[in-house]
Amino acid sequence: MAEMWISMGPQHPMTHGLWTLKVKVDGETVVDTEPDLGYIHRGVEKICESRDFTQITTYCDRLCYASANTWSHAYIYAAEDLLGVEVPERAEYIRLVAVELQRLASHLMWLGAYGPDIGNLSVMVWCLREREMMMDLLQELGGSRMHYNFPRVGGVKRDLPHGFAMRARHKLSLFLERIQEYESLFDESTIFLIRSQGVGYAKPEEMINHGVSGPNLRAGGVNHDIRTSHPYSVYSELDWSPAVERSSIKGADCYDRYRIRVEEMRQSADLVLQALDKMPGGAETYHEPGDPKILAKAPSRAPEGTSGSHHFEDSRGESMFYIAGGGEGRGKMPYRVSIRSPMFITIPYASKCMIGYKVADIPAIMGSFDPCIGETDR
């Protein structure tokens, strides 16, 4: 059969989002790929030039809707760098709890979507059920189930609600039991192993040069995590180390990327429990919103010529915000906000990874890189 271009078009159950993957196939083998992004380009960077620093947080939640907290916190750290704000320690701990819970929920969403890609339909329902537990916790913290608008420049919106620590501990212990079951459903299934091992090799040197980061990079054996290499927040106070997978010479395959996210889920749960234990003032005390222990006073203008940036370990890699001050309203609004999305860089790389494998491997490979198009297109 001749070579032909198939368009796994914008409407497709596989693609985890709205983008086109044009694939050139020779029979069943993939010969060339061309990703086509930009379908949900909403112009967030331009919009942010006419919004207050506080108003931009809501936009950043919606960048990657599956992992909203990590993005709004990434923005807030950059804004604090720009405005020169010192954040109280309790607020940092609360932020860590929110971010790690969000990372856990995002990875659960990924696992729930990856199972049906490979063919196992039950796992989707189970993982979404566990995610409901995390969403309940995040709803108590942030007020809504998906877009929380939780951090403020200088701290957080409100403190941990009454009883949050007890509920979080209970739910996380339940989760840690159940994750073993789901893990064994994948690990002990020969079919999953033959579908995902040996598929989609990604060499670590190439990944670094390409700009791939986060769990995709650590699956290749590279010990690079922004939380330890350029530590921000209170990660240096907690007892942990990044999960790194031992891959083969040919690179990281889909199985490695799957394993590393399961380990990261466990780690996020562990980090949340440690943070709840170590919170200054105890996890049970409650401060009113606006209390200086959780929200510091922050200037609201950034004069021209200043700039701030921050890179952040998002669920999918390294996200970065660069904000140039001095915009409209005599500095009340930023002059330019530039957003770095890890998936924008990884999707072309993942498309390259697919060359040489079968058409049936495309969802397995693409799913294992965990694309989220909201942040890609901004």
Next chain:
Amino acid sequence: MSVVSEESQISSAEDLAEKLDAVDGVSSFVDQRSNGTQIRPVVKLQVSSENWREVAESLYVDYGVDYCSMITGIHWPESKDKNWEIIYHFLRTGVKNPPHSEGVVQPIITNNSELTGSDVPLELEVTIHLGDTRTPSVASIQDIWVGADWNEKETWDLVGIDFEGHEGMRRVLQPHETPKGYHPLQKQHKLRYHNFQEMYDDAQGFKRKPVDSERVK
């Protein structure tokens, strides 16, 4: 707790900044970010656009900067000397190729707190200013770091800064058929449509314009 130690990171940053300052066309200094429990240094470079290509190559080859993170383009129409600003963010990850044994990669799990010298991960920020021109253009670094490829496409697509030597430049976030010269992040593009008779004075619609504001009086 294997977090990179503050002193070694700061000293390594100052080291690198000194070495880079000596290079032609580069002026560098160390800036600090201080939120969180640890100070993180950033090596900031100011490079002239003629020397950029050699500096980029030497960064990759001599100084081990192996990861290109983000490329930002900013348009300053009011300023004369820095009409266009391009900011590159790089990382020196300090990762060496791990050894293989028995067909399996043995990852080098370093204790980050013991890293020193040029093994310490560092962040770099390179700024290039261009003067008043209608065709801003900078040398492309697509062949040195492949991660810069799509970043450059996006910068051209949205801001309009061209990259010489970039192969396969195309619209990546906007539709393919977007007309030539349409780069929305330039300041003359308003957020809403050109010359659209807005009903409101501000971007969010709180200040309503008077009803007869557009009428010829």
Next chain:
Amino acid sequence: MTSSDWLDIRGWSESIIGWSMDTTHDLLPNSIQNDFAEIQPALESFFLATVMCTVVFAIMMLTLMVVPYIERKFIGRLMDRIGATTSLRSLWIGEGSATAGDWWNKLPMGMGTPIGFVNAKLNQSFGNDHPHETISRVNNRGYHGIWFLLPGFFQALADFLKFATKEHIVPKKADKLVFEIAPIIIIATTIMVYAFIPFGPHIWAANPDLSLIFMMAIFGVAPLGVFFAGWASNNKYTLIGGMRSAAQLTAYEIPLLITVLSIAVISGSFNILEIVDFQIETSNTWNIFILPLGAVLFLVTMIAEVERIPFDMPEAEAELVEGWWTEYGGIRWGLMFATEMMRAYAACILFAMFFLGGWEFPFQDLLSSLPILGGVFEIIFTIIPGLVWVLLKAWLLFAFFVWIRASLHRIRTDQILEFGWLYLLPLSLVNLVIATFLRLEVWTDSGWPIWAAPVLTIIALFFFVVYAIDEDEEALSQSRRPYSTQTLSKAYPGTQEKQEVN
């Protein structure tokens, strides 16, 4: 054909038709009576065939409604992790909307009191301390069924009727002739298969001497229709799906046929009725105990033939939307989806016929020959027609299919083909050799020797246990843990002291 029960639909139809023909003959004027008598046998067999075909088709379609019901309910419970206990409990705690049912109290004349009594006893012994939680978990379901029984039963029928109201769309550049013919081929051949399946000792539509071969041949025509459908839709996706499907179905036809051949060898005939009678009357043993490898092979190849997960790559939603039937809408799609169910149903019924003894209750002869209870059992077995046992076995097996579907992942097409050609084909040949050996050497004219079935079953169980046991746990877990987290302490909720992991 010696096994028999009272539900002799064929006999009744024959006698009614014979009576009506004779009456017609007598009522005709004398001059044409002889001519009529000449064509009478042909007329009788024609009418008999028509009536039996209709009856068999009706039985099949009516009992087919249970199949998607099983699938939906069982998969729902598996996916919702309702668990065995709550699942079972939901059967007697009821699926009513606001209350827990007690539908039994609403039956007239107090007929439901014993049911209420049984319910109370079950709740006493197997309930828990939180009946309201269980009720609310179970009652989160909707309630669309006969008011006390089987909620959701007619959903499949409603869906099917809805498809009949949808528009028939033909893609513009599609090859119209092939596009229309393909569903006809697929649907017609699948329905024709049921002509040869006996639902009971006297409920069958056609019974030629080589019915097994005939049926398998018709069963295997459907891949052709699938390929036509995939090609004619003028769509790259469906083309790929059709090709994959054709390759997969062809690859699994051959082990299937060889396995079926081994059944024929064991049973000594190519006629399905005689195969069932062999198990019930002649050898008094179900074939599954004699040929367990054959049973497993038949199961696996049938799952591949009906394209269920783990073998449903041709219609995998993750990549090809719906595969080869993407472009079909309306009743064509509805009937092809029904065909999927029908093929799976046929596979289950065939398994019940070939291996599970058809219309015999397990250990029926043994139970009937017990000293005191034998009489009771004898009465029960006389009252309940064989059709019921066939259907129960088929439905149970279908639940097993659903279980497999919910737990396994999808295998990639080239892996499916590799599995079929490299593993199943040699295994089916080995199975054939074993069957031939058993029939020639071990079979005596009065049945299997007393040790044959137990020994073979024990050998099969031995292999199953050996293959199912996990290997070296240590090494397995070593190869899966990430490097650096091998020394991380495991997270325990809220405690300060942590334990070191190796």
